[in-house]
Amino acid sequence: KAGVAELEISDEQESQDLTGIESMDQCRHTLEQHNWNIEAAVQDRLNEQEGVPSVFNPPPSRPLQVNTADHRIYSYVVSRPQPRGLLGWGYYLIMLPFRFTYYTLLDIFRFAVRFIRPDPRSRVTDPVGDIVSFIHMFEEKYGRIHPVFYQGTYSQALNDAKRELRFLLVYLHGDDHQDSDEFCRNTLCAPEVITLINTRMLFWACSTNKPEGYRVSQALRENTYPFLAMIMLKDRRMTVVGRLEGLIQPDDLINQLTFIMDANQTYLVSERLEREERNQTQVLRQQQDEAYLASLRADQEKERKKKEERERKRRREEEVQQQKLAEERRRQTLQEEKVRKSECLPPEPHPDDPESVKIIFKLPNDSRVERRFHFSQSLTVIHDFLFSLKESPEKFQIEANFPRRVLPCLPTEEWPNPPTLQEAGLSHTEVLFVQDLTDD
Numbered sequence: 001k002a003g004v005a006e007l008e009i010s011d012e013q014e015s016q017d018l019t020g021i022e023s024m025d026q027c028r029h030t031l032e033q034h035n036w037n038i039e040a041a042v043q044d045r046l047n048e049q050e051g052v053p054s055v056f057n058p059p060p061s062r063p064l065q066v067n068t069a070d071h072r073i074y075s076y077v078v079s080r081p082q083p084r085g086l087l088g089w090g091y092y093l094i095m096l097p098f099r100f101t102y103y104t105l106l107d108i109f110r111f112a113v114r115f116i117r118p119d120p121r122s123r124v125t126d127p128v129g130d131i132v133s134f135i136h137m138f139e140e141k142y143g144r145i146h147p148v149f150y151q152g153t154y155s156q157a158l159n160d161a162k163r164e165l166r167f168l169l170v171y172l173h174g175d176d177h178q179d180s181d182e183f184c185r186n187t188l189c190a191p192e193v194i195t196l197i198n199t200r201m202l203f204w205a206c207s208t209n210k211p212e213g214y215r216v217s218q219a220l221r222e223n224t225y226p227f228l229a230m231i232m233l234k235d236r237r238m239t240v241v242g243r244l245e246g247l248i249q250p251d252d253l254i255n256q257l258t259f260i261m262d263a264n265q266t267y268l269v270s271e272r273l274e275r276e277e278r279n280q281t282q283v284l285r286q287q288q289d290e291a292y293l294a295s296l297r298a299d300q301e302k303e304r305k306k307k308e309e310r311e312r313k314r315r316r317e318e319e320v321q322q323q324k325l326a327e328e329r330r331r332q333t334l335q336e337e338k339v340r341k342s343e344c345l346p347p348e349p350h351p352d353d354p355e356s357v358k359i360i361f362k363l364p365n366d367s368r369v370e371r372r373f374h375f376s377q378s379l380t381v382i383h384d385f386l387f388s389l390k391e392s393p394e395k396f397q398i399e400a401n402f403p404r405r406v407l408p409c410l411p412t413e414e415w416p417n418p419p420t421l422q423e424a425g426l427s428h429t430e431v432l433f434v435q436d437l438t439d440d
Helices: 024-033 038-049 085-116 127-142 154-164 180-188 191-200 211-220 250-344 379-388
Strands: 005-007 074-077 167-173 201-207 227-234 237-245 356-362 368-374 396-401 404-406 429-436
Touching: 127 180, 127 201, 127 211, 154 167, 154 201, 154 211, 154 227, 154 237, 167 180, 167 211, 167 250, 180 250, 191 201, 191 250, 201 211, 211 227, 227 250, 237 250, 250 379, 368 379, 379 396
Parallel strands: 074 237, 167 201, 356 429
Antiparallel strands: 005 237, 167 227, 227 237, 356 368, 396 404, 396 429
């Protein structure tokens, strides 16, 4: 029979990052946790580096659900050999009532015990401890040559198989079943079986006497032991694609597992292609988003520069306007000062006044100005007269030619009180030169 039974993975099984191994004590502790199995310890360490939760720190889980109503799953059931010959059938018929009575009483006893006290296996408290305990028991009983056991919870194994797109082979060990010992010793530990399992799939196993194994058995609903289930990602869901029940020989096991993998390999190939396409789409979308963000940042940068340029232009215009206003106020103040100085000038002496001085001023624009002053007047009066003229510069100094000197018309440290015309040594008629100092 061929078909599909789907198994959903709980979205709550999120990975937890752990710290790296930093000391020999931590290395020793890790090896002790893995029962000194170096391969399993390395596997767990690699899982940690990939972001998969450590098998010794499993996240909380909820009961697994498996669709067992679909009978199209590939199923291979090995029945126990029928009695042969008259002696075999006689022994079988003689033991049949005893066997029937024994199993009936055993079922009644188990039912009564469960009715009085719930099955303790229904409470999973240490799933990783259950796995490690089973592996330790298996190695003590059957030796250390066996397929590599996945040292983690069932949910973690499913997550790894889903992420890595690999087959997951689940083995449920029935401790009390009469065929379990022979299967483990002769089939599961056969070299060719070990090679196939280690190279082609993940392998998870547990005893149904352990709470973790019992929980998985309730999900997979096995009918007899030994029980094997092949699980893979199919149609984006973890799916049971094969069930092998009963005592199976190594060659038959290899043939059946190979048949199941070959029949479902196309689904893994398709899933890989779809995952690669999704990754490429995601990368393309990310590149488009990055290109859009880069374009957006470029536009924002252009807008910012334009805004800064507009702001600089506005500030320059404001500065120019302020300079114009300041210059206008300065000119107005200057004109008002000229008018004030002109109004404060003493009257011009009469030409016949013997104490008067006739001064001819040669301005920087080559124009001439003539006026009379009194000998007793301060040189400041001369300066104020020239300052009140419209054609005179804002700043200037007055120079005499014979001898050549600058007249101290304004108060200085040397001349706090400017001298009078007579003290300055001016004659009745003088020619003075006005030198422009505005640029200085």
